[in-house]
Amino acid sequence: xxxxxxxxxDPGYAAALAVENIAELGATSAELVLDIELQPDAWxxxxxxxxAVPPGTLLVADGVRRVDARVWVExxxxxxxxxxxxxxxxxxxxxCGPEGADLAAIEVNRTLISASPHTPEVKTPHATYxxxxxxxASFEELSLALQRQVTQLEVDLAVRHRTTSDDLLLVDGPLxxxxxxxxxxxxxxxxxxxxxxxxxxxxxxxxxxxxxxxVFLMGTSWRRHAWYxxxxxxxxxxxxxxxxxxxxxxxxxxxxxxLADAVTLALPPLAGVDYKDPRxxxxxxxxxxxxxxxxxxxxxxxxLYRSLRTAALG
Amino acid sequence: xxxxxAASPQAAAAxxxxxxxxxxxxxxxxxxxxxxxSFWVGLExxxxxxxxxxxxxxxxxxxxxxxxxxxxxxxxxxxxxxxxYDSDVFLIADGALPAAVVEVAEVRVTRVEPEVFxxxxxxxxVYLAGAGDRDQALYFDVxxxxxxxxxxxxxxxxxxxxxxxxxxxxxxxxxSGVSGVATKTSFATFLLYSIFNSGVLDAESANTKALIFSxxxxxLLFLDHDNTRLDQRARDGxxxxxxxxxxxxxxxxxxxxxxxxxxxxxxxxxxxxxxxxFYWTLVEFCQEELLRFVFADxxxxxxxxxxxxxxxxxxxxxxxxxxxxxxxxxxxxxxCRTFADLVEMLxxxxxxxxxxxxxxxxxxxxxxxxxxxxxxxxxxxxLSPIVRGDLPFYRSHSVSTSDAQVSIVDLHNLPxxxxxxxxxxxxxxxxxxxxxxxxxxxxxxxxxxxxxxxxPREGDSPIKEILLDVAERGRSLGVILIxxxxxxxxxxxxIVSNSxxxxxxxxxxxxxxxxxxxxxxxxxxxxxxxxxxxxMFVAQxxxxxxxxxxxxxxxxxxxxxxxxxxxxxxxxxxxGARTSGDxxxxxxxxxxxxxxxx
Numbered sequence: 001x002x003x004x005x006x007x008x009x010d011p012g013y014a015a016a017l018a019v020e021n022i023a024e025l026g027a028t029s030a031e032l033v034l035d036i037e038l039q040p041d042a043w044x045x046x047x048x049x050x051x052a053v054p055p056g057t058l059l060v061a062d063g064v065r066r067v068d069a070r071v072w073v074e075x076x077x078x079x080x081x082x083x084x085x086x087x088x089x090x091x092x093x094x095x096c097g098p099e100g101a102d103l104a105a106i107e108v109n110r111t112l113i114s115a116s117p118h119t120p121e122v123k124t125p126h127a128t129y130x131x132x133x134x135x136x137a138s139f140e141e142l143s144l145a146l147q148r149q150v151t152q153l154e155v156d157l158a159v160r161h162r163t164t165s166d167d168l169l170l171v172d173g174p175l176x177x178x179x180x181x182x183x184x185x186x187x188x189x190x191x192x193x194x195x196x197x198x199x200x201x202x203x204x205x206x207x208x209x210x211x212x213x214x215v216f217l218m219g220t221s222w223r224r225h226a227w228y229x230x231x232x233x234x235x236x237x238x239x240x241x242x243x244x245x246x247x248x249x250x251x252x253x254x255x256x257x258x259l260a261d262a263v264t265l266a267l268p269p270l271a272g273v274d275y276k277d278p279r280x281x282x283x284x285x286x287x288x289x290x291x292x293x294x295x296x297x298x299x300x301x302x303x304l305y306r307s308l309r310t311a312a313l314g
Numbered sequence: 315x316x317x318x319x320a321a322s323p324q325a326a327a328a329x330x331x332x333x334x335x336x337x338x339x340x341x342x343x344x345x346x347x348x349x350x351x352s353f354w355v356g357l358e359x360x361x362x363x364x365x366x367x368x369x370x371x372x373x374x375x376x377x378x379x380x381x382x383x384x385x386x387x388x389x390x391x392x393x394x395x396x397x398x399y400d401s402d403v404f405l406i407a408d409g410a411l412p413a414a415v416v417e418v419a420e421v422r423v424t425r426v427e428p429e430v431f432x433x434x435x436x437x438x439x440v441y442l443a444g445a446g447d448r449d450q451a452l453y454f455d456v457x458x459x460x461x462x463x464x465x466x467x468x469x470x471x472x473x474x475x476x477x478x479x480x481x482x483x484x485x486x487x488x489x490s491g492v493s494g495v496a497t498k499t500s501f502a503t504f505l506l507y508s509i510f511n512s513g514v515l516d517a518e519s520a521n522t523k524a525l526i527f528s529x530x531x532x533x534l535l536f537l538d539h540d541n542t543r544l545d546q547r548a549r550d551g552x553x554x555x556x557x558x559x560x561x562x563x564x565x566x567x568x569x570x571x572x573x574x575x576x577x578x579x580x581x582x583x584x585x586x587x588x589x590x591x592f593y594w595t596l597v598e599f600c601q602e603e604l605l606r607f608v609f610a611d612x613x614x615x616x617x618x619x620x621x622x623x624x625x626x627x628x629x630x631x632x633x634x635x636x637x638x639x640x641x642x643x644x645x646x647x648x649x650c651r652t653f654a655d656l657v658e659m660l661x662x663x664x665x666x667x668x669x670x671x672x673x674x675x676x677x678x679x680x681x682x683x684x685x686x687x688x689x690x691x692x693x694x695x696x697l698s699p700i701v702r703g704d705l706p707f708y709r710s711h712s713v714s715t716s717d718a719q720v721s722i723v724d725l726h727n728l729p730x731x732x733x734x735x736x737x738x739x740x741x742x743x744x745x746x747x748x749x750x751x752x753x754x755x756x757x758x759x760x761x762x763x764x765x766x767x768x769x770p771r772e773g774d775s776p777i778k779e780i781l782l783d784v785a786e787r788g789r790s791l792g793v794i795l796i797x798x799x800x801x802x803x804x805x806x807x808x809i810v811s812n813s814x815x816x817x818x819x820x821x822x823x824x825x826x827x828x829x830x831x832x833x834x835x836x837x838x839x840x841x842x843x844x845x846x847x848x849x850m851f852v853a854q855x856x857x858x859x860x861x862x863x864x865x866x867x868x869x870x871x872x873x874x875x876x877x878x879x880x881x882x883x884x885x886x887x888x889x890g891a892r893t894s895g896d897x898x899x900x901x902x903x904x905x906x907x908x909x910x911x912x
Contacts, residue, residue: 094412101412270410276399289396289411 003120004112005072005081006309033217034200036225036253043203045211052261055168055183056097058270059104059161060286062172063091063154064294065146068110068304071312075116084114085142086122086129086308090294091154093161093169094286096270101286105161107153108297113145124307127299151176158184168262172287175224179248185263186224186246189282191239195226204228205238212245212264215256223249225256229264231271231281243267243282336444339363342371343418344436350383350426353433355440357417363387365841366467366862368443368451369421371434382427383434384443384451386859388837389420422835422859424451445470453856459514462555463852464504464865471555472861474815474854476514481754484814484855485789488765488805489798490831491819497847498798498819499530500872502761503537504865505796509759510719511557521756523715525744526722527737529763534722535585536871538565540878544869551866561870566718568592570700570728570736578705581727584874592713592723594739595641596650596703600634603627604701606776607738608693611731619686622678626660626686629673642703653701654694661687696729700736713740715758730767737768738777745780745793754792760784765797766804778806785812802830816853818860820845834860 034040066088072081092106112122112129119131134145155177162169162181171178175186195218196204203213207230215227225247233241247259272280277288339361343354353371357363370384394406396413405411421440426432427450434440441447448470449455460473478484487505489498506524509515515522528534540561552559569580571591580591594604605627609620634643642651646663650656663669664683674683705711713736715721723740725733741760748758762768762781769781784795785808797813799805803825810816816833821842825831831839833853838860842851848867851860871877 096409096412098409100406101409103412269408285405285410286412289413292396293412 003074003118004084004122004312005074006069006086006305006312031219031223032195032197034196034214036217037214037257040200043200043214045203045207046214046260046264047211048261048264052258052265054265055262057167058096058266058286059167059169060094060096060172060284060290061091061154061158061161061169062094062287062290062294063089063150064291064298065089065150066295066298066301067146068301069308071112071114071308073112073114073116073119075118077118078116082114082116083137083139083142084112084116084119084134085139085146086110086112087146088127088298088304089146089150089153090297091150091157092290092294092297093157094290094293095167096286101289103290103293105157106294106297107157108299109149109153111146111149113142115141122308122311124304124311126303126307129308168259168266170263170266170284175246175248179222179224179250181248183259184248185259187284187287188244188246189279191242191244204230204242207242209233209241210264210268212260215253215260217249219249225249225251227260229267232268233271233281234274241271241281336370336441336447337361338439339369339442340419340440342434342436342438342440346418348433348436350431350433351423352385352388353383353421353423355387355419355421357419363390363417363419363442364467365390365837367419368448368466368468369419369440370443370447370451371438371440373432373434373438375430375432378428378430381430381432382425382447382450383423384425384427384447385421385423386451386861387419388422388835388859390417391419392417420837424858425453452861457856461505461508461512461514462557463508463861464555464850464863465551467862467864469554472852472863474852475856476509478814478854478856479509479794480757481789481792481794485794486785486809486813487794487796487815487817488802488810488813489796489817489819489850490802490821490825491798491800491845491850492822492825493800495820495845495847497850498817499528499534499761499763500848500868501817501819501850501865502526502763502796502798503534503870504868506720506759506761507562507870508555508557510562518756520719522719522759523756524720524759524761525713525715525740526720526761527725527740527763528722529725529733531726532582532584532724532874533872535567535582535589535724536874536877537562537720537722538588539871539876541867541869541871541876542878543876544867548867548869552869555866559869562720564719565722566590566720567722567724568713569724570732571702571705573699576704578702578711581699582724588718591711592736593700593702593705593711595705595711596643596653596656596701597634597636597641598712599653599656599701600630600643600645602739603631604735604739605630607735607742608697608731609689610734610738610775610777619682619689622674622682622686625675626664626673640702640704640706651703653698653703655703656701657690657694660690693731696731697735700728700732713743715744734768734775734777737762738780741777741780741784745784745788745791748791748793754790757792757794759794759796761796761798763798765799765809766801769797769806769809771804771806781809782806785809801825803828814855816860818842818845818851819849820847838862 067085068088069086071084071086073084075082088110090108093104094101095104110127110129111132112119113132113134115134115137121131122129134141158178169184171186178184209230209232211230213228215225218226227245229243229245231241245263247256270284270286272283272285272288274280277283340355340357342348343356346354365387367387370382372380372382375381393416394413395416402411406413443451454473457473457475459476461476463472463474466472491498526534538561549559567585567589569582569589571578571593572581578591580589582589606623609623634645637644645659648659650659663673713723725736769778784793788795802810823843826839826843838851848864850863852863853860
């Protein structure tokens with residue numbers, strides 16, 4: 001016996017849980033320090049200083065995940081099989097420099113997640129799924145467990161790659177465990193929470209493309225420097241084309257300001273166009289390209305699904 | 315990913331099992347279906363394949379051992395992988411979008427050895443063919459007698475199997491291409507040179523002859539002069555082909571007599587030695603019934619007087635009596651010394667009520683007789699210089715291939731009507747001579763340009779009959795036609811289809827789309843429309859794809875300015891050619907002959 005069975009339902013079913021939501025959970029009651037760069041009452045859109053230069057080489061890191069199959073893991077201690085997911089995920093780094101954009105690092109992993117301690121390792125002719133354990137059997141928990149692994153892979157990759165390079169690293173999503181990396185900026189394209197109080201948030205709406213808000217410090221258990229940037233966008237909606245950037249809380253104010261200026265100069269040329277990407281302009285072109293590459297590296301979903309079913313039959 | 319892992323051990327096994335030569339260029343693609351007849355190759359970064367490169371791959375087939383699949387690159391493509399929109403190219407170039415440049419090549423399989431028709435496996439390594447593999451891929455290893463055609467794109471020699479030229483398994487060459495840039499005549503000349511000098515003729519090299527009808531200027535009149543513009547690179551090219559770089563050894567030029575010259579001096583401006591005039595006496599004209607060749611147009615066949623032509627020719631044959639030694643004739647009491655005299659005499663006789671019956675035999679409508687006469691009179695001007703009764707008879711005046719290895723009939727000074735006459739009469743003469751000799755060897759190569767004029771697809775003419783005879787029976791009689799034409803679609807189908815070796819230079823795009831060029835794959839046809847002078851596509855029965863050949867710069871002069879003087883010309887010699895009794899003809903001569911006296 002293989003120890004698991006594959007659910008005949010399509011793996012995409014009920015997986016439409018917003019992953020970013022899970023990642024941002026618990027971030028609502030953020031503590032704010034607004035006077036890092038400008039006094040709160042003097043807030044206004046900031047144009048990067050004339051002596052600021054964009055980074056020569058920009059590294060962009062991102063990760064993708066895909067549920068290959070929903071499975072039932074047989075657990076001797078449970079009255080019925082425990083639900084689980086078999087998933088593939090990948091993380092990669094793209095180096096955007098004067099010679100073009102190329103893939104600097106990539107890593108693909110596959111995992112079988114369930115709440116059971118008896119989750120087996122699944123070897124198929126095409127890939128091996130390593131077992132891991134989720135807190136409970138709900139799909140949200142399984143998905144969160146997967147997301148943790150993706151994030152961990154992203155962090156590992158960034159840490160490993162960061163040791164050999166001192167270029168600016170742009171991480172898709174919050175910084176999470178990477179705040180200690182030098183010259184590293186988190187890039188958040190969706191806004192679930194309005195962090196700024198009304199007077200300052202009106203400054204965000206007043207940003208012109210290529211401008212940013214002053215740097216502020218936020219967070220409770222995790223503290224980070226942050227600022228908003230407006231990318232070139234055709235829509236005139238107040239928050240259209242606005243992204244949030246994060247940097248380590250340990251940096252000196254002057255360092256953060258320099259970093260913020262460099263990023264603000266670097267981002268607009270990378271902004272996507274709406275007819276090519278529905279998430280434009282926040283979904284940067286290198287991130288879109290990297291995600292496409294990573295998804296490609298995940299392999300053919302139908303092939304993996306079939307091989308999982310074959311493996312389940314023993 | 316391990317999806318393509320299945321193929322990797324396979325490739326490794328093949329590499330270990332069979333002798334693999336040459337460098338790895340890439341792997342067989344799996345995104346395009348591979349078949350035993352064609353497959354695609356993804357190139358490794360930094361590796362290049364160009365059109366016409368020869369590649370091989372191997373596959374271990376249970377029960378058969380390693381199977382070699384060899385082919386020729388027919389398409390190469392480069393793409394941005396990961397780009398979805400055309401404008402992505404700018405993002406990729408600016409370094410915003412990660413994408414890979416990928417190069418792929420399509421390979422047309424030429425040979426599967428042993429003949430186990432299995433597709434190469436996706437992921438198998440593909441090698442640029444090394445020396446042995448290349449010969450195998452292009453069947454050079456099984457050609458016992460091969461003629462160098464020129465260089466391939468890889469700078470290595472390409473060959474044609476002589477079995478398909480000398481009649482053993484096939485014969486005749488058809489060369490097509492646009493006038494001026496297709497270098498049809500140059501290629502035909504090089505092919506002759508290659509045949510004579512490559513050593514395949516062995517003992518027959520001295521007696522194998524070529525007859526070239528030259529219709530374009532005096533380019534071909536210096537074949538026996540070294541080319542002063544031949545540089546060391548071209549010399550090296552000849553050396554790699556295994557050919558000496560020198561002029562043709564033995565050339566004789568036949569030119570029509572200069573108009574209005576009482577002595578019949580050949581009408582050639584640029585060449586003074588090894589030239590003789592050709593013409594036919596009125597006696598020969600009557601005895602050999604050459605009148606048919608005066609009416610050699612396709613129009614003449616339609617006009618309905620072909621019966622009358624035959625009758626008049628027969629009467630001339632039986633009634634003409636030679637008078638004097640100048641070739642003049644007396645017919646029915648009238649002395650004719652020129653072609654005009656003969657036509658006048660015929661005109662008088664046919665218009666007279668009583669004598670007409672004698673000439674035509676039966677009742678012939680007057681309209682037909684008049685049409686015949688009108689057409690005959692229009693031939694007086696073009697044919698007068700070459701049908702004579704007023705020149706000293708003792709002079710040799712016929713075109714003969716016995717004087718030299720290469721005989722050139724210079725037609726460029728003659729009007730078209732006379733060109734047809736000459737081609738028809740000379741071809742008939744040589745064909746009959748070979749027919750009566752009874753053996754195919756030694757061979758006679760006939761180079762004839764503008765075949766569409768002499769053997770058009772539509773209509774019938776005496777010349778077309780002869781050419782068809784050559785095409786269909788010449789293989790067994792040892793008469794090999796090297797025909798050239800701008801448009802193969804306008805040449806009699808049976809002549810083109812009888813050609814074992816087909817050659818195309820630069821083609822007109824509209825012409826290249828015709829079915830006559832079905833032997834060229836679409837990509838090659840497209841390329842033929844941009845082919846440079848000196849590049850030809852050669853198809854031979856053994857190799858399923860045409861080979862792109864660059865033939866070397868001629869080692870012989872093609873115009874007076876290039877001609878080096880010939881040290882061994884004997885002044886005053888009428889023929890000027892070395893007699894072909896020399897048993898060392900065609901062999902590499904003493905080294906001092908090869909160095910052109912700059």
